[in-house]
Amino acid sequence: MTSPFVYQRAASIEDALARLAEPRTLPMGGGTDLLVSIDEGLYTPDAVVDLREIPASDSVDLREDGSLRIGASARIEQLAGHALIREQYGVLAQACAVVATPALREMGTLGGNLCQRPRCWYFRRGIDCYKNGGSSCPARDGENQYLAILDGGPCFIVHPSDPAVALAALNAEVEIRSTKGERVVAIEDFYLLPRERVDHETVLQPGEVVTAILLPAVAAGGRQRYQKLMQREAWDFALVSIAGCRRPDGDVRIVLGGVAPRPWRVNSSIEEDVSSGGLDEDTVTTLAERAMYDAEPLSKNGYKVELAQSLLRDAIRFLA
Numbered sequence: 607m608t609s610p611f612v613y614q615r616a617a618s619i620e621d622a623l624a625r626l627a628e629p630r631t632l633p634m635g636g637g638t639d640l641l642v643s644i645d646e647g648l649y650t651p652d653a654v655v656d657l658r659e660i661p662a663s664d665s666v667d668l669r670e671d672g673s674l675r676i677g678a679s680a681r682i683e684q685l686a687g688h689a690l691i692r693e694q695y696g697v698l699a700q701a702c703a704v705v706a707t708p709a710l711r712e713m714g715t716l717g718g719n720l721c722q723r724p725r726c727w728y729f730r731r732g733i734d735c736y737k738n739g740g741s742s743c744p745a746r747d748g749e750n751q752y753l754a755i756l757d758g759g760p761c762f763i764v765h766p767s768d769p770a771v772a773l774a775a776l777n778a779e780v781e782i783r784s785t786k787g788e789r790v791v792a793i794e795d796f797y798l799l800p801r802e803r804v805d806h807e808t809v810l811q812p813g814e815v816v817t818a819i820l821l822p823a824v825a826a827g828g829r830q831r832y833q834k835l836m837q838r839e840a841w842d843f844a845l846v847s848i849a850g851c852r853r854p855d856g857d858v859r860i861v862l863g864g865v866a867p868r869p870w871r872v873n874s875s876i877e878e879d880v881s882s883g884g885l886d887e888d889t890v891t892t893l894a895e896r897a898m899y900d901a902e903p904l905s906k907n908g909y910k911v912e913l914a915q916s917l918l919r920d921a922i923r924f925l926a
């Protein structure tokens with residue numbers, strides 16, 4: 607049975623940070639993952655602090671330097687339909703549009719989506735594993751069909767967020783606050799590999815919350831696209847996904863989702879080859895194969911290599 611906990615609604619960011627400085631207190635966005643996680647026994651908090659009523663915490667603001675600041679309480683559906691994001695940061699709007707169901711997109715916030723916990727069955731069911739405090743990974747020789755083919759070990763989770771993959775291709779930054787102050791980290795540094803930290807997927811420390819995502823002005827416009835392959839053609843997590851951006855200055859970034867414990871950026875030498883353009887079909891195929899050169903599939907997820915190469919070929923043609 608779920609242990610009782612107190613629900614608190616923060617009136618301001620200072621109020622939220624003060625409450626979150628208390629032990630066993632967790633931040634809450636839409637609650638679509640947090641409340642399920644509590645029910646599943648992943649957490650036994652004393653209190654959860656709802657961040658959604660903090661004034662302007664969901665606002666999307668164009669700043670003087672041309673960058674875009676998206677408040678962490680912005681809802682996924684709001685971002686999928688936002689006119690400026692659709693026009694200038696289309697890859698993010700497209701990624702948000704394919705998250706879960708319309709109801710979950712209406713409830714889920716960007717901050718919560720980026721910090722949602724992985725879906726590995728063993729972890730979620732409380733089975734002894736690295737994430738649950740154990741000393742082995744039952745998925746390595748077990749049910750690993752949805753897990754990582756790159757950068758895995760000792761735990762092989764994949765990060766489930768679609769928007770995170772798009773944000774990595776946009777070179778976004780994450781604004782983080784606690785009672786100790788504010789820090790801003792590149793989204794590439796926000797996510798950690800299991801070998802760096804196994805109890806959580808991000809650099810967040812107790813008491814810290816994501817307050818906003820910052821999109822650089824140079825990443826606006828150009829060619830942008832998000833594609834996602836799912837087992838079912840409706841409301842499912844990505845088997846493999848891809849975000850590709852070619853900025854107006856020609857810079858190319860390609861990031862895969864569903865293949866690694868964090869959004870996985872392809873080697874920069876491949877991005878440079880795509881940026882130079884004029885690629886024939888053989889070169890496109892070779893680049894897609896090269897991108898997957900380091901893949902080390904587990905017993906049941908070798909199919910992800912082929913899916914990734916297929917998405918890579920499409921993305922390279924589109925961007926080149």
Ligand SMILES: Cc1cc2nc3c(=O)[nH]c(=O)nc-3n(C[C@H](O)[C@H](O)[C@H](O)COP(=O)(O)OP(=O)(O)OC[C@H]3O[C@@H](n4cnc5c(N)ncnc54)[C@H](O)[C@@H]3O)c2cc1C
Pocket residue numbers: 632633634635636637638639640641657678682704705706707710713714715716717718719720721722723766767768769810814815816817841842843844
């Ligand atoms: C059936 C189903 C299908 C789904 N499919 C997809 C999918 O295809 N793609 C996808 O991307 N997602 C998918 N999701 C995940 C869904 O989008 C997330 O549950 C949702 O985005 C989380 O947002 P939330 O605001 O409800 O987070 P919450 O549930 O409130 O929080 C999630 C986690 O983040 C922490 N948190 C919340 N806000 C903050 C903050 N500001 N700073 C720091 N930590 C915070 C919480 O403590 C908790 O650990 C799916 C979920 C379900 C249930």
